[in-house]
Amino acid sequence: MLYFLLVRVELSLGGSMAFFSFLDQKKKKDALRELAKERKKGISAEQLDKANREIHLRLLQSPFFLEAERIFSYVSMEGEVDTRIILETALQMGKRVCVPRCIPGKEHLMEAVEIHSMEELIPQTYGILEPRKELPSSTDWCFDLSLIPCVMADQRGGRLGHGAGYYDRFLEKSRGKKLCLCFSWLLYDKIPMEKTDIPMDALLTEEAYFAFH
């Protein structure tokens, strides 16, 4: 309840981090996840659809997508930038495409699995599509382009996920350009970053592209 109230005050202050300075990192992150939920409530299906289409257009025309031979991408769940068309286009273009598969257990680890068709994906935890168990995991974790989901992101490479650390652990070992896909209404001034948080190389929204390195 307290954090819900803080989020409301934070909203009315226009997203500055100053109000949160006395809270510890985890609580700040949890409050931002609540803020993201609040912001999503104000978005219509039409706005979501339009923003998704604009992000797809920007990404699919970009040199870093066109030139990438090996792509890693999340398979989107509700509320995230939709990656289905991106994955289908990459497969049609003959690119090598890997998507994540969670390894069962408390370690919160993911592996990259190469797919050749969307039919190779089946719903797993939270309804997220993942490669079937029979498909081998990739031994090569070097990607020309990795598309990373977020709950919120900032314009300095900061990224907030669901708090399980799956992506931070994965990105510690993978290589290549890390591009976060984010709707502009989920941007925040400064996401609190911990030692284990891996910064993004670039950010794409329906309004702009930001490169950080």
Ligand SMILES: Nc1nc2c(c(=O)[nH]1)N(C=O)[C@@H](CNc1ccc(C(=O)N[C@@H](CCC(=O)O)C(=O)O)cc1)CN2
């Ligand atoms: N598309 C996608 N795949 C992904 C992730 C992701 O963020 N996006 N993950 C990145 O970690 C991992 C899955 N982990 C997840 C952890 C929590 C929630 C989630 O929606 N949590 C809800 C609470 C759900 C509940 O209580 O039932 C929430 O945060 O509101 C989703 C994915 C691996 N695959």
Ligand SMILES: Nc1ncnc2c1ncn2[C@@H]1O[C@H](COP(=O)(O)OP(=O)(O)OP(=O)(O)O)[C@@H](O)[C@H]1O
């Ligand atoms: N490489 C790592 N090794 C050990 N612990 C880690 C690592 N990365 C993250 N963690 C831990 O995992 C927990 C969740 O981290 P955090 O809140 O930053 O996740 P997130 O970035 O929101 O989620 P995700 O990475 O799944 O999108 C934290 O307790 C963090 O310390």
